[in-house]
Amino acid sequence: MTSPALSESATLDAARLREDFPILQQEVNGHPLVYLDSGATSQKPRQVLQAEYDFLTRSNAAVHRGAHTLAAEATDLFEDARATVARFVGAREEQLVWTSGATQGLNLVAYSIGNATLGRGAPASARLALQPGDEIVATETEHHANLIPWQELAARTGAVLRHIPVSDDGRLDVDAAAQIIGERTRIVAFSHVSNVLGIVNPVAEIVALARTVGALTVLDACQSAPHMRLDLPAMGVDLAVFSGHKMLGPYGVGGLYGRSEILEAMPPFLTGGSMITTVTLDEAGYLPPPQRFEAGTQPIGPAIGLAAAVSYLEDAGMSAVHAHEVRLAARMREGLVDIPGIRLLGDAEGAERVGLWSFVVDGVHAHDAGQFLDAQGIAVRVGHHCAAPLHRRFGVTASVRASAALYNTDADVDALVDAVSGIRSYFGVNE
């Protein structure tokens, strides 16, 4: 699983790592591919593909059932994968629920709380039940996946959804949060890193505010898990989600971390096979977490692939990955900030960040800017990045987002900066 260049060290040899990513070796539109859309989905190293291939060609079988050898092997690999991924975020294996991705993880939590509100899972779930007028607090910066499930939960339960505002420079307004999070607050849902702004949010401060009032904290760690070392239990959040495909892993798998006492209090969301104890025609008993939340056949191959992905990240060294990407972010800012007509979103001075910048090109729609960059082989995201309210907050409908991962190099950043400097003249916008 390990590559020679992947030793734990302070620096990271991105040029060497790139050799593990077959997709990065190609040309796009006559230019070497510059992939700067890892915030949407990361590329996958061959170690991940190999892990899935090995599973499917040697050990494939349904898990947690069947007496045959392959079933036992598959179950061991599947549960080993859970332990590996749990360890990657500082958790124990029983604290990690497999999901199809962060969206499903957040919906699982919201629907479970909705079910608790209906009395399902009582008496253990009573602590999670909402009353009309209770408050759910999210932020203005959230991805739609960490917004709409709460809108729906509020609509189903009579709870009120409130939002922590973001300052003009992209930082969450913690003073406002202290006003908003109060006695009626039952849930505080927020992202670790905004997928538009790239700024690391003050988790400790928000968790402290939530704890003071006994509110449940739900963290969207999609944009942090691939880029920095996470110790979710130490961060003090009650629940957290991440997506496998954004962290070098396969599609269709993700994780929900929960503090044990919270997961144990949660009634199930999806129900069916593999999550039950005894079943009669009229009712069923449920397994403890994490199986309680894993109805139906799970994404076994992808889970094993995700374990290979986090092993790859750990071999590279998460502190080295983080340092590398922080450096790329600084280089990107340095290049972009001097280009006339480019406005960076969330350019808060001194903010802790990942390797991601969104920007607006004055006089050129983001879609056109992205097309121009694509013609030079540069892949970026354009649009509202599933965070329309945040774009509205900044007075724009769309932006261009460049997001780096461990396999990006200075040359990638320089190619981006060089190309961005040509956008406005191509579209005939006067400087």
Place this chain on the structure above:
Amino acid sequence: MNGLDSLYQELILDHSKHPHGQGLSSEEGRTASSHQHNPMCGDDITLRVRVDDAGERIVDLSWEGSGCSISQASASMLAALIEEDGGDAGLPRTDAVKLITGFREALRSRGAIPLDEETFADAAALSGVSKFSARVKCAMLAWVALEDALARA
């Protein structure tokens, strides 16, 4: 011409900067409007048509919107085309529907069917869009709006 230039022809950039028919008309009569939005990129257009009393001819077309240069140029080119083809009498509704159908067919052809200048005038410059499948919706937005408005006018 490289791929990008075949998409962003001079004519397209001209229309997007100096759009034709922009600004919704407030003239009374037999009118209908359509609002179309592309949730992927935020392109947004409201298009208004006025037809004659018999409902057979388009006598006025106006629009307003925001979005990428392709969506804005396409709306402008459509407005110009309907106005030129209609002359003083106005364009028969059936001719407009034929134009929309032909435009859609060409745009969805992945470059196989070009738009001819004689029929589509400046809008023929949008032929290149059909090779960029992610942008076809941008170019179609105004035409879908016209189709929708006509159905209700």
